[in-house]
Amino acid sequence: xxxxxxxxxxxxxxxxxxxxxxxxxxxxxxxxxxxxxxxxxxxxxxxxxxxxxxxxxxxxxxxxxxxxxxxxxxxxxxxxxxxxxxxxxxxxxxxxxxxxxxxxxxxxxxxxxxxxxxxxxxxxxxxxxxxxxxxxxxxxxxxxxxxxxxxxxxxxxxxxxxxxxxxxxxxxxxxxxxxxxxxxxxxxxxxxxxxxxxxxxxxxxxxxxxxxxxxxxxxxxxxxxxxxxxxxxxxxxxxxxxxxxxxxxxxxxxxxxxxxxxxxxxxxxxxxxxxxxxxxxxxxxxxxxxxxxxxxxxxxxxxxxxxxxxxxxxxxxxxxxxxxxxxxxxxxxxxxxxxxxxxxxxxxxxxxxxxxxxxxxxxxxxxxxxxxxxxxxxxxxxxxxxxxxxxxxxxxxx
Amino acid sequence: xxxxxxxxxxxxxxxxxxxxxxxxxxxxxxxxxxxxxxxxxxxxxxxxxxxxxxxxxxxxxxxxxxxxxxxxxxxxxxxxxxxxxxxxxxxxxxxxxxxxxxxxxxxxxxxxxxxxxxxxxxxxxxxxxxxxxxxxxxxxxxxxxxxxxxxxxxxxxxxxxxxxxxxxxxxxxxxxxxxxxxxxxxxxxxxxxxxxxxxxxxxxxxxxxxxxxxxxxxxxxxxxxxxxxxxxxxxxxxxxxxxxxxxxxxxxxxxxxxxxxxxxxxxxxxxxxxxxxxxxxxxxxxxxxxxxxxxxxxxxxxxxxxxxxxxxxxxxxxxxxxxxxxxxxxxxxxxxxxxxxxxxxxxxxxxxxxxxxxxxxxxxxxxxxxxxxxxxxxxxxxxxxxxxxxxxxxxxxxxxxxxxxxxxxxxxxxxxxxxxxxxxx
Numbered sequence: 001x002x003x004x005x006x007x008x009x010x011x012x013x014x015x016x017x018x019x020x021x022x023x024x025x026x027x028x029x030x031x032x033x034x035x036x037x038x039x040x041x042x043x044x045x046x047x048x049x050x051x052x053x054x055x056x057x058x059x060x061x062x063x064x065x066x067x068x069x070x071x072x073x074x075x076x077x078x079x080x081x082x083x084x085x086x087x088x089x090x091x092x093x094x095x096x097x098x099x100x101x102x103x104x105x106x107x108x109x110x111x112x113x114x115x116x117x118x119x120x121x122x123x124x125x126x127x128x129x130x131x132x133x134x135x136x137x138x139x140x141x142x143x144x145x146x147x148x149x150x151x152x153x154x155x156x157x158x159x160x161x162x163x164x165x166x167x168x169x170x171x172x173x174x175x176x177x178x179x180x181x182x183x184x185x186x187x188x189x190x191x192x193x194x195x196x197x198x199x200x201x202x203x204x205x206x207x208x209x210x211x212x213x214x215x216x217x218x219x220x221x222x223x224x225x226x227x228x229x230x231x232x233x234x235x236x237x238x239x240x241x242x243x244x245x246x247x248x249x250x251x252x253x254x255x256x257x258x259x260x261x262x263x264x265x266x267x268x269x270x271x272x273x274x275x276x277x278x279x280x281x282x283x284x285x286x287x288x289x290x291x292x293x294x295x296x297x298x299x300x301x302x303x304x305x306x307x308x309x310x311x312x313x314x315x316x317x318x319x320x321x322x323x324x325x326x327x328x329x330x331x332x333x334x335x336x337x338x339x340x341x342x343x344x345x346x347x348x349x350x351x352x353x354x355x356x357x358x359x360x361x362x363x364x365x366x367x368x369x370x371x372x373x374x375x376x377x378x379x380x381x382x383x384x385x386x387x388x389x390x391x392x393x394x395x396x397x398x
Numbered sequence: 399x400x401x402x403x404x405x406x407x408x409x410x411x412x413x414x415x416x417x418x419x420x421x422x423x424x425x426x427x428x429x430x431x432x433x434x435x436x437x438x439x440x441x442x443x444x445x446x447x448x449x450x451x452x453x454x455x456x457x458x459x460x461x462x463x464x465x466x467x468x469x470x471x472x473x474x475x476x477x478x479x480x481x482x483x484x485x486x487x488x489x490x491x492x493x494x495x496x497x498x499x500x501x502x503x504x505x506x507x508x509x510x511x512x513x514x515x516x517x518x519x520x521x522x523x524x525x526x527x528x529x530x531x532x533x534x535x536x537x538x539x540x541x542x543x544x545x546x547x548x549x550x551x552x553x554x555x556x557x558x559x560x561x562x563x564x565x566x567x568x569x570x571x572x573x574x575x576x577x578x579x580x581x582x583x584x585x586x587x588x589x590x591x592x593x594x595x596x597x598x599x600x601x602x603x604x605x606x607x608x609x610x611x612x613x614x615x616x617x618x619x620x621x622x623x624x625x626x627x628x629x630x631x632x633x634x635x636x637x638x639x640x641x642x643x644x645x646x647x648x649x650x651x652x653x654x655x656x657x658x659x660x661x662x663x664x665x666x667x668x669x670x671x672x673x674x675x676x677x678x679x680x681x682x683x684x685x686x687x688x689x690x691x692x693x694x695x696x697x698x699x700x701x702x703x704x705x706x707x708x709x710x711x712x713x714x715x716x717x718x719x720x721x722x723x724x725x726x727x728x729x730x731x732x733x734x735x736x737x738x739x740x741x742x743x744x745x746x747x748x749x750x751x752x753x754x755x756x757x758x759x760x761x762x763x764x765x766x767x768x769x770x771x772x773x774x775x776x777x778x779x780x781x782x783x784x785x786x787x788x789x790x791x792x793x794x795x796x797x798x799x800x801x802x803x804x805x806x807x808x809x810x811x812x813x814x815x816x817x818x819x820x821x822x823x
Contacts, residue, residue, distance in 0.1 A: 208528075
């Protein structure tokens, strides 16, 4: 079943990654890339802290365009700030003396505070060249003929049980809820097959061992466990109030739980603050508030390699729940990676649900775009645009 | 953009029986660094090919772990499943090798024996082969990992008309390469032009290339698509052109940086390189006659005839244009890639043009051979496929082949190959 799902995801990725009519291969210089983002990002100076995880993530991406990755204070990245109207838009111009060479595009115009609906519409009308699309809207975007680019699934949506909650201290309660969850319905209906059911803490493409972790629901086992509990508790599942995907998944989990006789209610909680988010994406989610027995969280991989990725995830999860977050051996064998995941998953303190890709909408003229992987930033210095040739070369012609 | 083939449809669901298994398994990792070697494009042998050495090591390690888990029992049943990008042929060969290793350890096939499910999987770091051994106390998991195939391991394919000989591969990008046989000793020197240095390797028939030295290129221009090439003029001193720098490859590297430096771009023609960009400014007036108009271009290919010479340029608007001693083009070829190289294989009599495909650097590429007939390109034979973008292509000095630098998207390696036209087909 896992393999079928993977194959299905691969097929969908192929279907979504529509490529424009092919043109010549060597990069073209010139043009203005129009980028739209949902967050409102402060200018790099004076340095103000981000207030939401989304803002922190966007700021990190833009900083990577401005600063040399080897020297963040140097201000000598591929682009320079030409204009910045806080909360509205910014223009970055190509740095002619950028390390590694001048970017191909002349400038990037960034429109901020755009809603997913506005971004999709602008992509559809060719008013934008690049925008991130919520994963649950990837299929809709492709249906509307928007060119879609997907990363490897590298963000884990998981259920976490915080410590100190009497209702979930009994492992059978946690396992019952975990066994009741129908991940396939989340993947097939909510995410429209653009994601991958998760049984382990690392995706198959990274660890190669994800297929060893079952993802199928076992309602009978859930009922059996729940029946063993004398005083069946009423559980509360928290989700980020600003995240429509988390809300949909939480509501689906409630339905699944009730089908297994488990008493569960979903409740929105305010978005997590951004403290530390810029430093490590995996910490963008907040510590689960004590008022909830469980909550949904998103965990971003910080590396494509299994050992550093798992280490980062464990560090984050270790601050939220009682799992073994001790360092992995270095180097770690495949068995070390597998066994540690197995130990965490078997505790049912963390229940992996779905691996989500990052989805981007592109205009037809964008070339050489590659969806960034874990730990990578937008490769906009290496993107070029189809269209009229570089102005400098045009001068050569009479 | 084509996503990498992570989960191919080729799955082997072979269920065989061998022996029985029992206690504990310890885990170890078998990992091999990528190899670098010279290899010719040879047709696949008809018989069952041998596994690459590092695969044999991994199979042996996995068999050892399975045997350890089996304890004193010598009856086992093996089920093998392939969810990696390996093809079914490779999976079958691995299966046979595993059976052979277990047999050598005294195991026999028996459906009633301990069941071991072997999965050929794949992760970010390479292949991972996993055995799930069913034991009375539960399932024991053992695994071995190994790096992905490189060209040193895999056979290469050649189209009927075009042949590719891969001579070098490395993880770092490079711009051009050049092979020079030494006259006095049976050694070929391979020079590799990287963005900031020239490295050299000695190659003998009995062994692969051996690193012999590296020389930095001063003032190497910064460009995201920097271009450079080797040129071997008649005085036998190999030269390097890279942006505005020209170097002589002597026992050391002697370089001169001059913004006014012209590059040889096509059999006697030269043009200025546009600094900070990736194209040439265009032929000067004396190159093309009386008209002073310049057309910037990425590549130029010259076709010599008795009546004179024509040339084709790939220009910045994505079109290739044919010129005949004038700056007014006589034909446009809109669907060509940006790199072209003229060859005269000697079996057809006329000049032909090797043309790369279109797309970007996240896509596979190809080379198609064309003849120009009545100013129109006529494709000849099948195109030669590459598993990633072609980053540079230059006509070789013998005019019968071209040097090609490409990137293999499956392995991530940058590859140097000689593409030539076969006259036998």
